[in-house]
Amino acid sequence: MQLIHIAAFTTAALLARLxxxxxxxxxxxxxxxxxxxxxxxxxTPIRNLDFWFPLATFGLTALVWTVTRPAGTRPAxxxxxxxxxxxxxxxxxxLSRYAGPLCCLTASRPPQPWLVAPALLxxxxxxxxxxxxxxxxxxxxxxxxxxxxxxxxxxxLDPLTRAASALLRGLMEQSVExxxxxxxxxxxxxxxAFRLIHVLRDYQGDRLxxxxxxxxVSYVLFFPALTAGPIDRADRFVAEYRQPLPxxxxxxxxxxxxxVIGLFKKYALADTLALIALDDMRAAQTHSTLWLWVMxxxxxxxxxxxxxxxxxxxxxxxxxxxxTLPENFDRPYGKPNLTEFWNSWHMxxxxxFRAYYFHPLSRALIRRFKRLPxxxxxxxxxxxxxxxxxxxxGITWNFLxxxxxxxxxxxxxxxxxxxxxxxxxxxxxxSSSGRLRRVVNVLLTFHFFLLSAVWFALxxxxxxxxxxxxxxxxx
Amino acid sequence: xxxxxxxxxxxxxxxVIAKAVVLFVVVNLAFALAxxxxxxxxxxxxxxxxxxxxxxxxxENPASYNLSLFQLEAMFASHExxxxxxxxxxxxxxxxxxxxxxxxxxxxxxxxxQMDAAGYVAADERVVRVYNLGHPTxxxxxxLLILSDALRYDPDLIVWLVTLESLPPEKQLASPIxxxxxEAVRDLIAAHAxxxxxxxxxxxNPTFWEQTLVxxxxxxxxxxxxxxxxxxWAGTGVDQFxxxxxDRPANDLEADVDFYGLPDPLTAGSLAFDxxxxxxxxxxxxxxxxxxxxxxxxxxQNSDLRYNFYFPRWAYDDYRxxxxxxxxxxxxRYLDVWDAxxxxxxxNSAIHLTPEGTNQLMREIADWLGWAExx
Numbered sequence: 017m018q019l020i021h022i023a024a025f026t027t028a029a030l031l032a033r034l035x036x037x038x039x040x041x042x043x044x045x046x047x048x049x050x051x052x053x054x055x056x057x058x059x060t061p062i063r064n065l066d067f068w069f070p071l072a073t074f075g076l077t078a079l080v081w082t083v084t085r086p087a088g089t090r091p092a093x094x095x096x097x098x099x100x101x102x103x104x105x106x107x108x109x110x111l112s113r114y115a116g117p118l119c120c121l122t123a124s125r126p127p128q129p130w131l132v133a134p135a136l137l138x139x140x141x142x143x144x145x146x147x148x149x150x151x152x153x154x155x156x157x158x159x160x161x162x163x164x165x166x167x168x169x170x171x172x173l174d175p176l177t178r179a180a181s182a183l184l185r186g187l188m189e190q191s192v193e194x195x196x197x198x199x200x201x202x203x204x205x206x207x208x209a210f211r212l213i214h215v216l217r218d219y220q221g222d223r224l225x226x227x228x229x230x231x232x233v234s235y236v237l238f239f240p241a242l243t244a245g246p247i248d249r250a251d252r253f254v255a256e257y258r259q260p261l262p263x264x265x266x267x268x269x270x271x272x273x274x275x276v277i278g279l280f281k282k283y284a285l286a287d288t289l290a291l292i293a294l295d296d297m298r299a300a301q302t303h304s305t306l307w308l309w310v311m312x313x314x315x316x317x318x319x320x321x322x323x324x325x326x327x328x329x330x331x332x333x334x335x336x337x338x339x340t341l342p343e344n345f346d347r348p349y350g351k352p353n354l355t356e357f358w359n360s361w362h363m364x365x366x367x368x369f370r371a372y373y374f375h376p377l378s379r380a381l382i383r384r385f386k387r388l389p390x391x392x393x394x395x396x397x398x399x400x401x402x403x404x405x406x407x408x409x410g411i412t413w414n415f416l417x418x419x420x421x422x423x424x425x426x427x428x429x430x431x432x433x434x435x436x437x438x439x440x441x442x443x444x445x446x447s448s449s450g451r452l453r454r455v456v457n458v459l460l461t462f463h464f465f466l467l468s469a470v471w472f473a474l475x476x477x478x479x480x481x482x483x484x485x486x487x488x489x490x491x
Numbered sequence: 492x493x494x495x496x497x498x499x500x501x502x503x504x505x506x507v508i509a510k511a512v513v514l515f516v517v518v519n520l521a522f523a524l525a526x527x528x529x530x531x532x533x534x535x536x537x538x539x540x541x542x543x544x545x546x547x548x549x550x551e552n553p554a555s556y557n558l559s560l561f562q563l564e565a566m567f568a569s570h571e572x573x574x575x576x577x578x579x580x581x582x583x584x585x586x587x588x589x590x591x592x593x594x595x596x597x598x599x600x601x602x603x604x605q606m607d608a609a610g611y612v613a614a615d616e617r618v619v620r621v622y623n624l625g626h627p628t629x630x631x632x633x634x635l636l637i638l639s640d641a642l643r644y645d646p647d648l649i650v651w652l653v654t655l656e657s658l659p660p661e662k663q664l665a666s667p668i669x670x671x672x673x674e675a676v677r678d679l680i681a682a683h684a685x686x687x688x689x690x691x692x693x694x695x696n697p698t699f700w701e702q703t704l705v706x707x708x709x710x711x712x713x714x715x716x717x718x719x720x721x722x723x724w725a726g727t728g729v730d731q732f733x734x735x736x737x738d739r740p741a742n743d744l745e746a747d748v749d750f751y752g753l754p755d756p757l758t759a760g761s762l763a764f765d766x767x768x769x770x771x772x773x774x775x776x777x778x779x780x781x782x783x784x785x786x787x788x789x790x791x792q793n794s795d796l797r798y799n800f801y802f803p804r805w806a807y808d809d810y811r812x813x814x815x816x817x818x819x820x821x822x823x824r825y826l827d828v829w830d831a832x833x834x835x836x837x838x839n840s841a842i843h844l845t846p847e848g849t850n851q852l853m854r855e856i857a858d859w860l861g862w863a864e865x866x
Contacts, residue, residue, distance in 0.1 A: 265500055265501040265503070265504045266500075268504055269503070269504050269507070288715070288716075288719055291556075291716065291719045291720060291722075291723070292719060292720075292722040292723055297554070298723065298726070298727065301726075301727035301728075301729055302726040302727050303726070303727070303728070304725070304726050306726075307722060307725055307726025307727075308726065310722055310726070311722070311726065314722070
C-alpha cells in the first residue's frame with residue numbers, strides 16, 4: 017500500500033461517515049473494498065493476472081458466502097443487487113481499457129470485456145449451483161476449507177507455484193520457460209483465505225450469524241485490512257458494520273493519531289531499516305561479525321515496524337469507518353517471556369490459529385489419547401501450531417525450522433512456568449532485583465526471537481547456518 | 492491521547508491541527524531562509540562510526556549500497572579524506588572522471604587504491620596516502636568544483652587525470668553535480684574568469700518554495716540514506732554494482748570524424764583549457780600533476796579515422812599537441828600516457844581499465860613522480 021492509497025482511503029473513510037449523515041457508509045465500504053481489490057493488486061509478469069486475481073478473490077468470497085447460506089434460505093433481493101453490482105463493477109474495470117487517459121484502475125490494461133463476461137458467467141453459475149444443490153450442507157463447508165488450504169499450499173510451495181505460473185503462461189501464450197514462483201503475486205489472498213476459513217469453520221460449528229452478501233463481502237475484503245490484516249472475526253465485524261461506532265472528535269483524534277504513527281513506523285523507520293536489513297545477498301557480502309549483528313538487528317526491528325506500522329494504519333482507517341479492528345501488536349519486544357511475546361505479536365493470526373487449530377487439536381488429543389501425558393500433548397500442539405505459522409509465510413525448510421524454534425521455546429517456557437507455579441514461586445515484583453530480572457528476561461526473550469529471525473531473513477538452511485557460525489565467530 | 496474518561500473534543504482536535512499547520516509552515520520557512528542542508532551534510536557517521544568511503548558516492552543501483560547526490564558537504568564527509576591528516580602523511584588527491592573513480596573496479600583496484608596500497612614514500616620520507624576524488628562524469632569544471640572543496644583537506648600533491656572528453660565546452664556544465672551547485676560554480680566562474688555562462692539554463696536554481704523542507708526533502712533523504720548505507724559500506728565494502736558481463740570497447744568504428752561540432756583544427760580556445768589553468772591556479776602552492784590518461788586505441792574498421800568510440804584522430808592529436816605546448820609554455824607538470832596501456836586492458840569503454848591495466852598506469856605515474864616503495 018502506498019501513500020496515495022492511504023490518502024485516498026482516509027478521504028473515502030471521512031466521506032463515508034460525513035456524506036449524507038453517514039448513510040452512504042456501508043455502500044462506500046463495499047464499493048471501496050471492491051475498488052481497492054483491483055487498485056492495490058500489483059502488476060505481474062503474466063498478462064492480465066492483475067485483473068484475474070481480484071476477480072478470483074471476489075468470486076471466491078461470493079461463492080463461500082453461498083456455501084454458508086443456512087439451509088432452505090434463498091438470497092434476498094438485496095443480495096442479488098450486491099452481486100449484480102459487483103459483477104457490473106468488474107465489467108466496468110474491464111471496460112476502462114477503452115477509457116483512454118482515464119484507464120486503468122489495474123496496474124496494466126485489463127482484458128477485453130468479451131473475455132471477462134464468460135468468467136463472470138461461470139462465477140454466477142457456480143454460485144447458483146451451490147445455492148441450489150449445496151447450501152446448508154455442512155460437508156460442503158469442509159470441502160471449501162480443504163480447497164482453500166489447497167490453494168494456499170499451491171501459492172506457498174515454490175514447485176507448485178512455478179507449475180501454476182507455467183500453466184497460466186501457457187494460457188496467456190507467454191513463454192513457459194520463464195515461469196517463476198514470483199509471477200504469482202496475489203494480493204492479500206492469505207488473509208482473505210483465513211477469513212473465509214474462519215467463516216466456514218464457524219458455519220460448521222453453528223456459530224456464524226446470518227450475513228447478507230454485502231456484509232460478507234465487506235468483512236472479507238474490508239479495504240483497510242485487505243493486504244495484511246488484522247484478521248477480524250465476522251460476527252464482531254458485522255456488529256459494528258450494522259451499528260457503527262459514532263464518529264466523534266475523540267474517534268477522529270484516536271484514528272488520526274494511529275494513522276500518523278503507523279505512517280512514521282512504516283515509511284520513515286521501517287523503510288530506512290530496509291536499507292540495511294539482513295538478507296541472502298547482504299549475508300554473503302558481509303565480512304564482519306559486528307556488522308552482521310547490526311544487519312540482523314536491522315531486520316528484526318524492520319519486520320516489527322513495517323508490520324506494526326501497517327496495522328496501525330489499518331486500525332486507524334477502520335476506526336474512522338466505525339469499525340474497531342483487533343489489535344495486532346502489543347509491544348512484543350518488551351515482553352519477558354515467549355508466551356507473552358506470542359500473545360502480543362500478530363495477535364489476530366495467533367488468535368486464529370488458537371481458535372481453529374491449537375484448541376481443537378489439543379481437546380481432540382486429550383479426549384482421544386487419555387493416557388498421553390499432558391505435557392506431551394502441549395508440546396505436540398505448540399510445535400505443530402508454530403510450524404504451521406511458519407509455513408503460512410512460505411512452505412520452505414527455513415520457515416519450518418523457524419516455527420519449530422518458536423515451538424520449542426514456547427514449550428520450554430510452558431514447562432518452566434508450570435514448575436514455577438508448582439513451587440509457588442512469587443511473581444517477579446517491583447523490587448529492584450525484580451526489575452533487573454525483568455530486564456534480563458526481556459533481553460533474553462528478544463534475543464531468542466532475534467536469533468530465530470535468521471531463518472526468516474535467509475532463504476536456505478545452509479545460508480542460515482553459515483550466518484550463525486559467523487555471528488558467533490566460529491567462521 | 493485522551494483517556495477513556497475524558498474524550499477529546501472538537502476544540503482540542505482543531506487546536507492540534509492548527510498548531511501542526513503553523514509548526515509545519517514555520518519549519519518550512521525557517522528551512523528555506525537558513526538553508527541548513529550544508530550543515531546537515533557535515534553530520535556524518537563516516538570516519539568515526541563506520542570507515543570513510545574510498546571514493547565519492549555515486550550510483551543508484553540499490554545493490555551497490557550507493558547513491559548519487561549533489562550535496563558536496565555530505566559527499567566529502569562520507570569520504571575517508573575527511574579524517575584527520577596524520578603527521579607523517581604525504582596526502583595525494585587523485586582527480587578525474589569515471590576511469591579514476593573506477594567503473595568496474597573494486598575500491599582497492601582503482602588507481603588511487605593501488606597507489607595507496609603500494610606503500611610509496613615521498614622524497615621527504617613521509618608516507619604517501621592517496622585519495623580517490625574521481626567522479627564519473629567527464630567535465631573539467633566538475634573536477635575544478637571538487638578540487639575547490641578538497642583543498643581544505645591539506646593535500647600535498649594533486650594528480651589530475653584528464654582526457655579530451657572532459658574538455659569540450661558543452662561538457663563543462665553537463666554534469667548534474669555542477670548543475671545542482673550553481674552558486675559554487677558561479678563563484679569559480681567569477682574568480683577565474685572562466686569562459687562559462689553563469690546564467691546557463693542548465694543550472695538548477697531552486698525557487699523559494701523548493702528551498703523549504705518539503706522542497707528539499709529529496710536532498711535531505713539522500714543525506715540520510717548515504718549515512719544509513721554506511722552500515723553496508725562498513726560491513727561489505729561494496730559501493731558499486733558489478734554486472735556479470737559487459738561489452739568491450741568497440742574496435743570497429745564509425746566513419747564519422749565530427750567532435751562536438753568543433754572546428755578542425757582545434758585551438759586552445761575551442762576547449763576548456765582555461766578551466767585546467769584555473770585548477771592549477773586554485774591549488775596555489777600545492778603541486779599539480781596533469782596526466783593525459785590512457786585511451787583504447789582501436790585497430791578495426793575506420794581506425795585510420797578514429798582512435799576509438801570517443802575520439803576522431805584529428806581532434807585527439809590536436810588536443811595532445813595543445814596540451815603539450817601549454818604545459819611547456821606555462822611550466823605545468825605534465826605526463827602523457829595516452830598509449831601506455833594495451834587495448835586488452837580496457838573494460839567497458841575506451842577509458843576504463845582493468846585492475847592490471849590500472850596497475851600499469853600506477854607504475855608509470857609513480858616512476859615519473861620518483862616515488863620509492865617503502866622498505
